[in-house]
Amino acid sequence: MHKKLFSSGVKGVLAACIFAGVLTSCHKDKPAANNDNNNPAPSVSTGDTTAIKEDSLRYLMYQIMQVTYADGGRTANRGLPTYYWYSSVPVLNPFDTKFANADSLLAAMKRYAINPTTNAPYDRYSFLDRSGVLTNKLMNGVSSSTTYFSASGDLGLQYAPVLADANGTVRIFVLYTDKNSPAGKAGVTRGWEITGINGVTSFSSTSSSLSYIYRSIMESDNVSLEFKRPDGTKVTYALAQSTYNINPVVFDTVFSVPVGLSTQKVGYFVFYTYASTFNANGQPTVTKTELDKVFTKFQSAGIKNLIVDLRYNGGGATTTAEYLDSAIAPSSAANNLMYSYQYNDKLMAVINDIQLTSKVNFPSQTGGLQLDNVFFVVSRNTASASELTINNLKPYMSVKLIGDSTYGKPVGFIDFNITMYDANHQQKYLADLYAINFETKNAKGEGGYYTGMAANTFANDYVNVPWGSTSDQNLQQAVSFISDGKFQTINKNARAAREAVNLFTPIEKATPLSTFNGMVDFRLSKEARRR
Structure with a gap:
């Protein structure tokens, strides 16, 4: 028999109930009064709804990350924590007054796992989304x-x-x-x-x-x-401001590049977010429709090289990365390993029993493109699912990165939607928890790019240059390699000269992109709901 991963609720929700002022976990069987002597379920005042919600969120967030997501934390080995770096975090009391709210508790938990390469915390990624809009954006493709x-x-x-x-x-x-x-x-x-x-x-x-x-x-x-x-x-x-169906394909074109005495067709498109290709109801989204159009165009044109512009793409759904990889990969990749998941040690020890996906293969038939190279335009804003897309293709074809080093996020999230029930038995939304749950590796076991993937060649991002322009250094670099087999040498410090002729680069760190950086596997959330 397979273990139950979650109690009842939407999207694999671990819900809380508040009855007679006591928080308990909503399992079909009655849990022990205290599932952790160091972290007892709190007694709360029914008169302060805001305080009840915040206490519930702190408690449930800590339980999911550090204690268990399977059995209320009643097992001797503390159940099945979901946080990737749970073992680095000491036992904490989520109701300690030094934690003003769930966000401050999460911030404290993120500080413990240290990357020896940087001497800084690994976790600069986990967060709480209290508005609940991110899942709709990434899963359903709705802004x-x-x-x-x-x-x-x-x-x-x-x-x-x-x-x-x-x-x-x-x-x-x-x-x-x-x-x-x-x-x-x-x-x-x-x-x-x-x-x-x-x-x-x-x-x-x-x-x-x-x-x-x-x-x-x-x-x-x-x-x-x-x-x-x-x-x-x-x-x-x-x-x-308005809601709309996201179209992540910002621009696409096919152009010709001289190669020797002939020319070659090159496909180029700009992709700004990894919204899912299928929504929560299993229906194809605009993302799938637009990607299909673009790759049909490229295949019809007989392109030999492809440029994928991810310079502003912070990631999103892992399944969209898989869809994109399957469209780009050569036929030799069919049925072979695309990437694998690494969870924390306690989850890996029972991975077959709990039936979480551990490997993803390429489909039996890839997109049919016969490419000499795929070039990715990248920057410090290129993160997570974008990096996953790049890493997955490296074992199977020529992959070149143009621009600057990527953000550095080889880890991802399972979607945890946290709710509670009030004294009137009404379900109340608290937040979506995005805490790191897994790391990914490609078919060669390569990953761990916490400080980013280095570009093969540098190019400035001139933000006043239109898409597809010959003034774009990123495209110039790709064309140079396709034509001559080598990149141009660009002086990173020569920006002032360019800006003197009205080619501008952004003020560094002045205003970060207000977009999501990460990769979310909604498939794992579905697996976690299985009984």
Whole structure:
């Protein structure tokens, strides 16, 4: 008999019940009064709903990560903790007053597992999503607030501030828009300059000015933006946050590159997030539809090289990485190992019994492309499922990275949706827990890129250059390799000369992309619901 992994609830929920002011785990069989002498179930006041919710969230988060997700923590060996680095964390009391809330408890837990290479904590990834919108965004391909402040959607726009002069004057350029978003439908695209925000037309590199830009564009429900197009014309749009079906394919094209006395077709597309290819109901999403269109185009054109632009892609669903890898991989990869999972030691010891996926193979038939090379345009914003896509292909074909080192996240999440029941037996949502649960390795056992994957060659990201332009150094590098078999040498410190002719790079660390960095395996959440 296989062990039950979760109590009843949605998405493999480990729910809590509060009856007569006592928190207990919702198992069909009655649990022991205290499942851990060091961490007893709390007595809470029914009069303070906010305090009850926060206490419940702290308790359940700690139980899932450190104690068990199978049997209420009643076993002598402390059950089956899910946190990848659980063994580095000492026994903590989640109700200790030094933890103001669940977030501070999680922050404390993340500090214990230290990477000896960097002498810093491994875990710079785990977090709580209290709005609950991320799962809808990644699993169902429906936009949600990119900053998790509301469920009203977003503008579908990412931007970058650049230094215009030595006086700290800042100019703002659009990095990309989703075609289905409010900004995308208005026609806004990469390379447009934002010259006015709600009537403000002067911006600086001060923290207050950068904060104003961010709050106005990323957090406000409505904003008036003045744009200057690359041709110099101006337009002003009043944009409102909205939900929409995500289209992660920002741009795609096929172009020819001279190779010797002939030419070769090259496919190029920009992919900004790993929304699932199938939603929670098993229906294909816009992500699948658009990827299928792109690869049908590439196959019809007979491309010999492929450029996948992931420079702003922080990841998402692992199954989308698998779908993309299957479309790109050569026929020799069919039926062979794509990647494997490594869980913590206690889960690995019973992996067959609990039936969590431990290996993923390529399908019996790959996409049919006969590629000489696949080039990935990457940056410090390229993370997790994007890195998984790259790593999976390395054992089977020529893979080249152009740009800068990637973010560094070879680990991922299982989706834990945490709820409680109040004194009236009403289920109350608390948060989605995204704490690291597994690490991945490719078919050669390669992984562990916690400090990022190094690029094969450097290229500047000139944010005012439109997609597909010959002025894009990343594309120049790919074309150089395809034509001559080698990359160009680019001086990283020569940016000032480029910017003198209006080619701009972002202010480093001024405003991080307000996107999700990670990989989530929703398939594991489904497996965990099995009885």
